[in-house]
Amino acid sequence: MSLALDPAAQDLLFREARTANTFTDEPVTEEQVQAIYDLVKYGPTAFNQSPLRVTLVRSPEARERLVAHMAEGNRPKTASAPLVAILSADNEFHEELPALFPHFPQAKDVFFAERPAREQAALVNATLQAGYFIVGVRAAGLAAGPMTGFDPAGVQKEFLDDDHTPLMVVNIGKPGEDAWFPRSPRLAYDDVVTTV
Amino acid sequence: MSLALDPAAQDLLFREARTANTFTDEPVTEEQVQAIYDLVKYGPTAFNQSPLRVTLVRSPEARERLVAHMAEGNRPKTASAPLVAILSADNEFHEELPALFPHFPQAKDVFFAERPAREQAALVNATLQAGYFIVGVRAAGLAAGPMTGFDPAGVQKEFLDDDHTPLMVVNIGKPGEDAWFPRSPRLAYDDVVTTV
Numbered sequence: 001m002s003l004a005l006d007p008a009a010q011d012l013l014f015r016e017a018r019t020a021n022t023f024t025d026e027p028v029t030e031e032q033v034q035a036i037y038d039l040v041k042y043g044p045t046a047f048n049q050s051p052l053r054v055t056l057v058r059s060p061e062a063r064e065r066l067v068a069h070m071a072e073g074n075r076p077k078t079a080s081a082p083l084v085a086i087l088s089a090d091n092e093f094h095e096e097l098p099a100l101f102p103h104f105p106q107a108k109d110v111f112f113a114e115r116p117a118r119e120q121a122a123l124v125n126a127t128l129q130a131g132y133f134i135v136g137v138r139a140a141g142l143a144a145g146p147m148t149g150f151d152p153a154g155v156q157k158e159f160l161d162d163d164h165t166p167l168m169v170v171n172i173g174k175p176g177e178d179a180w181f182p183r184s185p186r187l188a189y190d191d192v193v194t195t196v
Numbered sequence: 197m198s199l200a201l202d203p204a205a206q207d208l209l210f211r212e213a214r215t216a217n218t219f220t221d222e223p224v225t226e227e228q229v230q231a232i233y234d235l236v237k238y239g240p241t242a243f244n245q246s247p248l249r250v251t252l253v254r255s256p257e258a259r260e261r262l263v264a265h266m267a268e269g270n271r272p273k274t275a276s277a278p279l280v281a282i283l284s285a286d287n288e289f290h291e292e293l294p295a296l297f298p299h300f301p302q303a304k305d306v307f308f309a310e311r312p313a314r315e316q317a318a319l320v321n322a323t324l325q326a327g328y329f330i331v332g333v334r335a336a337g338l339a340a341g342p343m344t345g346f347d348p349a350g351v352q353k354e355f356l357d358d359d360h361t362p363l364m365v366v367n368i369g370k371p372g373e374d375a376w377f378p379r380s381p382r383l384a385y386d387d388v389v390t391t392v
Contacts (some may be wrong), residue, residue, distance in 0.1 A: 043327065
């Protein structure tokens with residue numbers, strides 16, 4: 001085993017971590033979400049653009065509005081998870097770039113003056129950050145249930161604005177009874193990695 | 197601190213890990229890349245579609261071809277990193293779905309019969325896996341230098357095919373002298389997370 005990360009951490013983040021479909025009632029606190037963010041904010045993005053935004057759906061009324069936009073198979077778990085987060089990409093992230101990338105403050109105008117270029121960069125970099133966020137939820141000892149099965153236009157209209165594109169909805173909490181199917185197979189190394 | 201992950205692992209993966217711009221000569225072995233893949237392959241994707249593909253650029257001749265397609269500012273580090281990997285999305289991932297998602301083998305035809313839907317899903321899910329991959333490189337005690345500054349059409353034509361979309365190029369190795377700038381600031385929690 002050639003990894004520097006200790007085996008307990010490997011298990012916590014990847015080997016034993018699973019996408020949960022049921023949860024206990026134990027709440028997910030504001031402090032836990034802050035600790036997750038304070039860890040994963042350091043994950044790299046292009047020009048440190050950090051376009052990921054997170055909407056925590058905490059009120060029962062907001063939860064109900066969100067569930068209505070989920071694909072039918074995702075509704076029960078979205079309704080019952082202790083916390084649900086909408087992850088989105090901020091297409092106007094360039095406004096923060098002079099502060100976030102002080103080595104090259106011109107990046108805002110040189111690379112991101114046009115909205116289509118910003119949308120593309122925001123999609124890729126916020127999705128990369130979504131990967132870090134899922135790892136961070138697991139680092140907090142919680143299960144994450146990321147879902148792309150929802151009506152994006154409906155979620156955007158209901159919770160976001162024209163400058164924010166929804167990426168995924170993540171159920172967060174301690175896994176409950178029968179929280180998952182048996183682990184599905186993964187692709188073999190040689191099916192994924194080639195060398196030139 | 198509300199995290200279950202021990203502080204040394206937090207440092208290794210996020211707090212002290214940095215995007216390296218210079219590297220030592222120490223090679224990155226096949227065993228290390230296998231160990232990284234065998235960890236991060238467990239990261240979740242929609243329907244377990246696992247569309248990330250990795251091309252390791254090992255031969256000097258291939259390295260030269262890749263450097264030619266990099267943005268000028270990325271050429272010296274791409275030329276000197278011990279290992280360079282091209283991460284891409286497999287737009288024909290659905291062929292593997294009946295094996296990868298045996299709970300619902302019909303997903304291949306129900307959701308992914310059309311190429312545009314596959315391309316969108318492959319982009320999002322392979323980018324999510326790119327986030328796991330970067331964390332995995334760090335878990336191996338190595339620095340990752342992800343870059344999107346390259347000519348995607350050129351890289352695709354030179355190294356991939358019409359079914360594989362390049363996402364990013366990642367330099368991998370032990371950090372060398374003056375490997376990084378001072379850490380750039382991150383957004384405050386309240387600028388990123390809102391509650392409804």
